[in-house]
Amino acid sequence: MPSPSHRTAPWQPGDVREAAGGLFALALATFVAITTELVPVGLLPLISDDLDVSEGVAGLLVTAYAFMVAALAVPLTSATRKLPRKTLLLTTLGIYVLSNVIVAVAPTFALVAVARALGGAAHAVFFSVSIGYASRLVRPHLAGRALALVTLGASAGFVLGVPLTTSLGTAVGWRTSFLVLAGACALAGVLTALLLPSVAGGGTPRPTPPGAPAAPRSPRSRRRTRSRTSATTPSTPTCRCCCWRPASRRRRSAPPSS
Template sequence: MSVTIDQAATRGLRDALPALLSLALASCLAVTTEMLPVGLLPDLGAAFGVSDATTGLLVGLYAVMVAVFAVPLTMVTSRFARKPLLMATVAGYAVSNAAVALAPSFAVVAAGRTVGGLTHALFFSLLIGYTPRLVSRALVGRALAIAGCGVSAGLVLGVPLLTSLGAATGWRTPFAALAVAAVGTLAWIGAVLPGVANTSETGAREPGRRGRLVAVSASNMLVFIGHFTAYTFISLLLIGSGVDAAFIGPILLGCGACGLIGLWYAGRGLDRNPRRTTLIILCVTMIAVAVLGVAWPVMAGVLAATAIWCGAFGGVPSLYQACAVRTHAVSPERAGAWVNATSNVGIAGGSAIGAALLETAGLGVLPWVAIALIGAGTAVVALSRNAFPAQP
């Protein structure tokens, strides 16, 4: 079955719901695969006799693949049939997680993560481009919200639950479970997701607007670098404050739930005053990280600050995605690829900076470096009124 352009123009959410939910499950799988090593970092390092700093680079390696290949892969594959290509990315997640679960050495773990990173580089561009072709134009926003809710589900449920599973049964089990989940997701997509017309890119490219996209991308990159300088090692920060390793998963679950508040606030404010919403969320993020730096290693303060930090940051990705698309510098799909790429430059850079600081200055300095970088990204927002306008 295939959905033509004319059919999509009259298609409602009810008709498209099974397909949209299959995309939501795939996005949950994608984010869980990307972020799972954060919760299992100490166990992974101990299993192969490598330092926590080196193990933390697994997050960075994955991110490097996305940062380097997101835009080129989106361009190179623009003429390929959408459904087979999307299914190939889901199969890539199955291969990646299976390789990590069965890895006899740390090098094989790194290779498996490289496969996952290449997959991730293409997946979200496909998701953003596929979803609008399933429904009428008036329903595109809600359709994207449904398809993208898997990102929140991965952060709120996927990563914390699998982290807890790893604490109970060993670090290999969560990756094996993700490989099985990827196969199931692949089967569901094959059954319910219709093919769509592979139309050529028609995004507007208006003169003078590329600078706005540069500003959005630069701010996004700086904020993500700052966030992941500290967040890559959040399990170590929590353990260092006295939290038992068995409670890392439940704590991340609670922090992920707090992230839904930030996501709700961002979604509500972006259609009213994008500039004010962006500045408020970034300022709250900086304040929370500052409190973490002051409180560490006192457990109560660390837990409270982490909850607020994760709550505010839950809205950050949607801020930059929406502002990038609204620059109208390139097509929405290409704008999404740039945000995806710079986000992962931030993840890679942040994990590398955090790893270097962990070896030289210790855990306590990570929040302060994070604040400086997030502050730089916030300054770009404050100075770029056209890229982050008061009116959408």
């Protein structure tokens, strides 16, 4: 058994340069997530012709994905809040890979729709994990900069990912486009496993460095504390009554003066 001195030290939030590898992995994962969501938009005519459905029916591939995200985002995020963040993120990327591969090889429209719904379920969890992950890689005052770098991957997905996959699908076939996207998701998963440090699970407070001052309490929390104190502490008149009652009894029992 390795000694405690040889165990991997837990990740301590630092500056953006120290977390550059992890932020890059998160940005790439966000890029493939956005591209996976929107890739059918430019390929609907090709998909409808190949699967022998109308373009309106093929458009349900985007609708099914969005419906799964809207319906499952809150319950899945709540159900997975105690799971390790890195493991959960890698799981969502693995589901992206599986979804895109199934779409690429599916012989029927129904199977393609099921695969897209599966990707939507992964998407419902992905962004709640990735956004929170980025803020835990750096110190609190650098969280905005880290989030900006990660969401840059989403912008790249809109600007580059969707046009490139559409061009590729038009040139060599829409199934090839999904296969290439599955490979990009797998690459993002490998880089995430290698570059992204593990952080505490959801709901776990950020560790306070030794010697750091305690976080200031908000006015609302101070008001709640005062209200609880006043509800559990006897009021002043009651205390005065309790304290003076023995003295008043002594005065009543004292003999009258001559």
